[in-house]
Amino acid sequence: MRSMRTIEISTGLFVLLGFAALFFLVTQITNRELSVDGSSYAVDAKFENIGGLKVGAAVSMAGVTIGRVESITLDQSIYKAVVQLRIKSAYSRIPKDSDASIMTSGLLGSQYVGLTAGGAEDFLKSGDHIELVQDALVLENLINQLAASFAGRKDDSAKPEETAK
Amino acid sequence: MNLLRELTENLRELIATVGSVFIFFGRVLGQVPRALLRPSLIIKQVYNAGALSLVIIMTCGLFVGMVMALQGYDVLQRFGSEDALGSGAALALLRELGPVVTALLFAGRAGTALASEIGLMRATDQLTAMEMMAVDPIRRVVAPRFLGGVIAMPLLAIIFIAIGIFGVQLVGVQQLGVDANSFWSQMRSSVEPQDVMDGVLKGFVFGVACSLVAVFEGFTAVPTAEGVGRATTRTVVISAVMTLILDYMITAARL
Numbered sequence: 001m002r003s004m005r006t007i008e009i010s011t012g013l014f015v016l017l018g019f020a021a022l023f024f025l026v027t028q029i030t031n032r033e034l035s036v037d038g039s040s041y042a043v044d045a046k047f048e049n050i051g052g053l054k055v056g057a058a059v060s061m062a063g064v065t066i067g068r069v070e071s072i073t074l075d076q077s078i079y080k081a082v083v084q085l086r087i088k089s090a091y092s093r094i095p096k097d098s099d100a101s102i103m104t105s106g107l108l109g110s111q112y113v114g115l116t117a118g119g120a121e122d123f124l125k126s127g128d129h130i131e132l133v134q135d136a137l138v139l140e141n142l143i144n145q146l147a148a149s150f151a152g153r154k155d156d157s158a159k160p161e162e163t164a165k
Numbered sequence: 166m167n168l169l170r171e172l173t174e175n176l177r178e179l180i181a182t183v184g185s186v187f188i189f190f191g192r193v194l195g196q197v198p199r200a201l202l203r204p205s206l207i208i209k210q211v212y213n214a215g216a217l218s219l220v221i222i223m224t225c226g227l228f229v230g231m232v233m234a235l236q237g238y239d240v241l242q243r244f245g246s247e248d249a250l251g252s253g254a255a256l257a258l259l260r261e262l263g264p265v266v267t268a269l270l271f272a273g274r275a276g277t278a279l280a281s282e283i284g285l286m287r288a289t290d291q292l293t294a295m296e297m298m299a300v301d302p303i304r305r306v307v308a309p310r311f312l313g314g315v316i317a318m319p320l321l322a323i324i325f326i327a328i329g330i331f332g333v334q335l336v337g338v339q340q341l342g343v344d345a346n347s348f349w350s351q352m353r354s355s356v357e358p359q360d361v362m363d364g365v366l367k368g369f370v371f372g373v374a375c376s377l378v379a380v381f382e383g384f385t386a387v388p389t390a391e392g393v394g395r396a397t398t399r400t401v402v403i404s405a406v407m408t409l410i411l412d413y414m415i416t417a418a419r420l
Contacts, residue, residue: 004205007212014216018320021327025361029255029330029352 039089041126042070045100046080051111051136053102058112059085061098066091069113085113087124095120101134111136189381192303193311200308210313214275214376218321221274222267226325229262230254230332237333238341247343251352254333259360263326264367265412268375271318272404276379279310280400283383284393292384307384311376318372319365326364367415374411375404 050072059067067087075082087094097118104111118132200207233254241247283306286292292302337343379400386396 004209007209010216011208011212014211014219014317015320017219018215018323021320021323022361022365024327025259025323025330025364026358029349029356 040067040086041089041092041124042084042086043124043126043128043130044082044084045113045130045133046075046078046082047102047133047135048080049135049138050081050083051102051138053083053111053113053136057110059087059115060112061091061094061115061117066115083113085130092123094124096122096124096128097132098124098130099132099134100130102136104137185385186377186381189384190377193308193377193380196301196304196308197312199304200312203309206305206309207312207316210309211316212313213278214271214310214313215317215321218271218274218317219324221270222321222325223328225266225270226263226328227332227335229266229325230258230329230334231336233257233262233329234333234336234341238337238343247337247341248347248351250333250337250343251348252355254337255330255352255356256360258326258329258333259356259364260416261412263329263364264322264371265408267322267325267368268318268371268408269405271314271321271372272375272379272401272408275314275317276375276400276404277397279314279376279379280383280386281393281397283307283310283380284386284396287384287386288388288390288393290388302384307380311380314376314379315369315372318375319368322364322368322371363415363419367412370411370415371408374407378404378407 053069053072055069055072057069058065059069067085070084070086072084073082074080085100094115095118097120099116099118101114101116102111103114115130124130234250237250237253238247241249241253283292286302286306292306295302295305334348338345338348382396382400382403386392
């Protein structure tokens with residue numbers, strides 16, 4: 001029969017071990033970067049279609065993550081998606097005429113916002129709008145385009161035969 | 166005709182048992198606040214259920230992780246995506262393997278200990294003696310053991326998962342040569358804090374279920390040597406089935 005002291009110490013160690021494991025799991029193996037730490041500024045962009053873009057998705061330029069998507073709402077006056085981007089203050093030299101497009105990372109990856117630098121001399125500040133945007137690629141539209149281009153080519157090849165008759 | 170009567174008898178037995186389990190659960194929960202006034206009892210039970218199970222949990226966790234690394238590497242290597250080993254193994258451990266395997270091991274080690282201990286107290290009339298002395302056996306014996314199991318189980322599940330991931334890393338990175346940086350960064354990008362919380366939640370729910378089954382079987386054991394043995398066996402079987410049923414229900418609700 002162990003003394004009460006030994007039991008208390010062992011139990012304490014067990015509970016501490018459990019919490020240490022929990023701490024390790026939460027900090028070491030989870031994706032913590034769903035919000036921007038430190039100082040940052042917000043800009044927004046309006047898209048016709050954002051596809052599968054989610055809040056917390058990365059905003060990147062030249063492949064480097066410079067911020068996160070903060071919020072996605074629908075503007076009911078112009079029926080476009082308003083995406084608010086939060087960019088780290090360290091990246092304060094993004095030209096005003098940069099273009100924001102929604103891209104997919106890898107084959108099965110999630111979607112993110114990619115910024116391509118423009119040539120303007122003024123830089124984006126907090127509250128600015130990104131005017132040049134490129135919507136997400138929607139599969140149905142692509143298929144419709146493909147089908148339409150096939151039909152168009154068939155018409156073109158049929159016409160000379162008709163006039164030859 | 167006889168068969169039909171037997172079936173209805175068995176069905177009624179089953180329903181009656183389910184009812185008595187829930188009534189018992191209510192009684193135990195009712196005594197939990199008073200049992201919390203004696204922390205020394207609870208600490209002793211957390212020690213019995215948790216600290217003494219550490220060896221089996223950590224060993225099994227390590228080997229489960231190592232096996233997952235081997236199997237995962239074998240499959241992923243065919244698609245050239247060995248780097249995804251970390252995220253696949255971590256998600257599998259966190260969401261399913263960790264809580265479920267820990268619950269089964271817990272039922273086998275701590276559940277049987279609880280059931281046989283309480284069953285033996287029943288068989289040697291200790292519980293009846295307590296009732297005669299106006300000491301509520303549920304408050305003194307059952308509730309602390311139940312609480313001990315409920316506290317220990319989520320902690321054991323977390324320890325199992327952490328050691329499992331260490332095992333995956335041990336075989337995957339050290340032995341099979343998966344790139345350490347991509348292993349950890351892929352894992353970090355696909356595991357969310359939500360997944361860790363899901364694992365803890367499952368551990369807690371399984372802890373409640375397995376501990377309840379163990380103390381119930383012990384408390385209602387037939388007071389003979391054979392009865393205690395049967396109670397112990399039933400504990401493991403019913404705990405395992407309940408764990409897997411609850412696992413499905415929780416997964417369906419959360420996904």
